[in-house]
Amino acid sequence: MTQFSVTGMTPLGGWQNFYVIVGSSAGALIGLQFVVMALVADLPRTPSQAQAGHAFATPNIVHFGAVLFLAAALCAPWHGIGAAAVCWGLLGLGGVAYALIVARRLRVQTVYRPVFEDWLFHALLPLAAYATLATSACVASAHTRGAMFGVVPKTIWAKLNPADDNNLCNWAMRCLLVEDGNRLILIDNGMGSKQSDKFFGYYYLNGTDTLEKSLAKHGFAKEDITDVFLTHLHFDHCGGSIESAGGVLFPAFKNAVYWSNERHWQWATQPNDREKASFLKENILPIQESGQLRFIDTRPFLSFSDTIKVRFVSGHTESMMLPQIQYKNKTVVFMADLLPSAAHIPVPYVMAYDTRPLVTLTEKKEFLTEAQNNDYILFFEHDPTIECCTLQLTERGIRMKDTFLLENIS
Numbered sequence: 001m002t003q004f005s006v007t008g009m010t011p012l013g014g015w016q017n018f019y020v021i022v023g024s025s026a027g028a029l030i031g032l033q034f035v036v037m038a039l040v041a042d043l044p045r046t047p048s049q050a051q052a053g054h055a056f057a058t059p060n061i062v063h064f065g066a067v068l069f070l071a072a073a074l075c076a077p078w079h080g081i082g083a084a085a086v087c088w089g090l091l092g093l094g095g096v097a098y099a100l101i102v103a104r105r106l107r108v109q110t111v112y113r114p115v116f117e118d119w120l121f122h123a124l125l126p127l128a129a130y131a132t133l134a135t136s137a138c139v140a141s142a143h144t145r146g147a148m149f150g151v152v153p154k155t156i157w158a159k160l161n162p163a164d165d166n167n168l169c170n171w172a173m174r175c176l177l178v179e180d181g182n183r184l185i186l187i188d189n190g191m192g193s194k195q196s197d198k199f200f201g202y203y204y205l206n207g208t209d210t211l212e213k214s215l216a217k218h219g220f221a222k223e224d225i226t227d228v229f230l231t232h233l234h235f236d237h238c239g240g241s242i243e244s245a246g247g248v249l250f251p252a253f254k255n256a257v258y259w260s261n262e263r264h265w266q267w268a269t270q271p272n273d274r275e276k277a278s279f280l281k282e283n284i285l286p287i288q289e290s291g292q293l294r295f296i297d298t299r300p301f302l303s304f305s306d307t308i309k310v311r312f313v314s315g316h317t318e319s320m321m322l323p324q325i326q327y328k329n330k331t332v333v334f335m336a337d338l339l340p341s342a343a344h345i346p347v348p349y350v351m352a353y354d355t356r357p358l359v360t361l362t363e364k365k366e367f368l369t370e371a372q373n374n375d376y377i378l379f380f381e382h383d384p385t386i387e388c389c390t391l392q393l394t395e396r397g398i399r400m401k402d403t404f405l406l407e408n409i410s
Contacts, residue, residue: 032064048111055105056112056122059098063126066095070133089137095130099123148340150352160343161384168204171341171382173236175211176334176406177218178325180305184220185227186253187323187334188381189240194249194282211240225253229304230260231336232320233268234278237381242286249286258287259304260321261296267318274355275317296321313338313367315360316353328409332377332388338363341383342400345391368398379406 073087103123106114114122148169149157161169173190189211191203215221230238243252251258260268271279287293296302298319301309307326312319316337325332337353338360339345347364354360371378372391379388388409392401 048109051105051109052111055102055109056118059102059122059126062098066091066130085137088133092130092132092134092137096127096134099127099130102126147352149343150350150354150357152349157343157349161341170206170384172380172384174379174381174383174387175214176323176379177215177220178305178308178323180307183226183305184224185229185305185308186225186256187229188231188237188336189228189252191236192239192242192252192283194242194244195235195239195280222253223255225256227305228253228256228258229308229321229323230258231322231334231381232264232317233260233284234275234317234337235280235283237336238283239280242283244282249282251287251290251292256292258293259296260287260293261298261312261319263298263319264317264321265293265295272355278353313360313363315356315358315363316351317355330377330409331374332379332406332409333367333371334379334381336381338367339378339380341380342378342386342389342403343383345398345400347397372398377409 069091070088073084073091076084103119106118106123146154146157146163146167146169148161148171154163161171163169173188175189176187178185178187191200191205212222215224228241230241232238240252241258242249244250267275268279268284269281296304296310298312300312301324304310304323309324311322311324311333313322314320320336320338322336322338323334325334337351340351343349344351345368347361347368350357350360350364368391370376372393375390377388377390380386386400386403387405389403390401391398
């Protein structure tokens with residue numbers, strides 16, 4: 001089982017736009033300041049005029065600088081919204097204090113008697129704007145969402161899988177090996193190892209487990225696999241299908257048949273803009289080019305082997321396949337990304353990655369009811385700690401009952 005963290009990037013990889021936007025804006029601001037200073041340099045000033053300048057002119061430069069700082073904070077490539085919220089929250093608090101200072105200066109200067117519009121645009125509106133910034137920072141921090149939990153606020157999901165300081169959560173890539181008569185069936189195979197360091201830098205792979213080590217632990221090697229069952233073709237599920245050496249791509253399981261279905265294959269090889277980054281051609285096309293690709297009939301619950309039937313769901317992606325396995329007189333369902341973890345059992349907990357979230361809601365409801373009624377065992381591909389669980393009906397709906405390892409099923 002390999003682990004990875006969701007949502008990340010290399011330390012300096014996303015700063016290019018930051019330099020361009022902030023550098024050009026800072027240059028424009030400095031140029032404007034020089035123009036203003038040149039225009040007023042030779043004008044005579046009295047103490048009272050200086051007071052008026054502090055009340056009416058200086059705030060314009062300060063507010064312009066505040067906008068520049070806010071733009072810089074928001075376009076910086078933060079790993080999460082928390083650090084950015086701190087920056088604009090501090091800006092808001094400082095701005096509130098400065099707006100109050102400006103209001104005092106407006107009142108004490110004697111050169112000009114402010115009218116309502118002066119109070120409105122020089123004091124009240126800036127005060128309201130900075131107060132809004134400070135308040136929004138608190139709200140943003142409290143309602144941060146994560147890709148793995150969609151619209152569920154961070155204040156709720158953080159109790160289930162706490163994020164680190166970069167707002168990253170740890171997740172597993174857990175595959176399943178099924179011995180079925182003379183067939184040795186591997187269900188999914190993780191990210192693989194052929195991608196660039198830059199690519200892997202986005203996901204912070206950690207842990208010491210590998211697919212090779214896990215197979216060897218049970219006395220097998222890649223050459224022993226007869227079937228590679230791909231639930232779907234997102235890179236974290238099929239990346240290990242293909243290896244690379246000397247710039248040549250080739251199947252990692254040379255003696256295996258690779259299984260997908262025609263609907264999903266077409267969806268993956270002609271991807272929509274939303275999923276294009278998840279369907280990597282180097283993971284997919286070499287399977288077909290090798291001649292080892294076969295398609296499963298998409299009629300529901302057809303038998304794939306003596307012990308495996310296939311159910312199809314299309315909320316996460318088109319025609320994702322869930323193997324339903326008979327094992328020791330029990331039904332084990334490999335959940336793939338319908339329920340990536342035990343934390344996703346509550347129906348509203350749907351990933352932001354899902355292309356049809358409302359369809360996912362319906363599919364989850366139907367499956368959870370069936371699974372609870374029939375005492376299915378759920379096998380989780382991405383849960384960092386829980387491998388299997390059963391379900392129970394509670395006052396809050398269907399929830400997790402017992403958790404255990406697959407090897408402990410009796």
